[in-house]
Structure formats: structure tokens, C-alpha cells
Amino acid sequence: MNYIAILRRSATTSFLVLLSVFSISAQSTKPAEENQTLQSLLIEVRQLRLTMERARLEAYRSQIMLERIRTANQQVDRLTQNLARTREENEKFEQTIPSFEEREKLVAAEFQQETDVTRRARLELELKDHRRAIEQYKTLLSRGREREQQLVNEVRMNQMKLNELEGRLDLLEREIDSEIEQLGPERKRP
Secondary structure, X not given: XXXXXXXXXXXXXXXXXXXXXXXXXXXXXXXXXXXXXXXXXXHHHHHHHHHHHHHHHHHHHHHHHHHHHHHXXXXXXXXXXXXXXXXXXXXXXXXXXXXXXXXXXXXXXXXXXXXXXHHHHHHHHHHHHHHHHHHXXXXXXXXXXXXXXXXXXXXXXXXXXXXXXXXXXXXXXXHHHHHHHHHOHHHOOO
């Protein structure tokens, strides 16, 4: 992350400046001033350590958040594809049922007019097959619509989770930007 690189550069630069100040002051200062300089350096090093630790934890949090977003996004994509397939299947059932019903009407009319017993028996079987097929398609369509509604709800729920995660990532990014602003104008992100 750019934030971590800035912090590392800042820490390294601060440490080198403090080290050079220390070496210069060691040559020209009195013991009381040396003690004060050492205390200042110690405080600065502790602050740098805390800043580096916080940056590491924020980077870790960011990585976890990004992985969760990626996983949630894949879940939404998978559910959306399943929903599209289910809708296609339902449309096919909706188109198939009327053609079977029309064929059933034709067979029923032909059955009513047929006088030959053998042909009439064959038409009766065909009529039963059409009625059974129509019922099967209606059952499949009913189940398909239930599945479609279930998938719509799952997509909506997972999309809400994804939006929440993206919001949390945006919040984390604003926190990082705020901390960068507090570092001063010379250390801002490009």
C-alpha cells in the first residue's frame, strides 16, 4: 500500500535525521542536553514504532476486507448467473405449455370425431400423454418460479452484504486519508 511505503520512508528518514542529530549533538553538547536529546530520540522512536504497527494492522485489515469483497462479489455473480438460467428455463416452460395445450385440443377434437376403435384408443393414449406432459411442465414451472424468487432474495441479500463491505472499505480508506492529512503536506499521497 502507498500508505505503508510513506510511513516506512518517513520512519527511515526520521531515524536517520535523529541519528545524525544525536551524533552531532554528542560531539558538541553538555551532559544535560545529551540526556534530553536521548529522551527526545527515544520518544520519537517509540512513536515511529507505534505508527509502523498501526500501519501494519491497517494493511492487514485492508487485505481481509478486499478478500471478503472478492468472495462476496463472486457469490453475487454466481447467484446472478443461476437466476438468469432459472429465468430462461421458466420462459421455455411458459412457451412449451401453450403448444402442448393446443396439441391436446387438436387430439381431443380428433378423438371425438374418430370412429375407428384402434385409432381412437391410440388417440386416447396420446391425449393422456399430452395432459400428463402439461401437468409436468406446470409443476416444473411452479418449482422454477419458486426457485427464481429464492434466487432473487439471495442475490438481494448478498448484494446488500457486498455493499456493506464496500462501504466499510470506503470508510477505512477515508480513515487512512485522514491520517495522511495529519502527517502534513510533505507526506501526502501522490
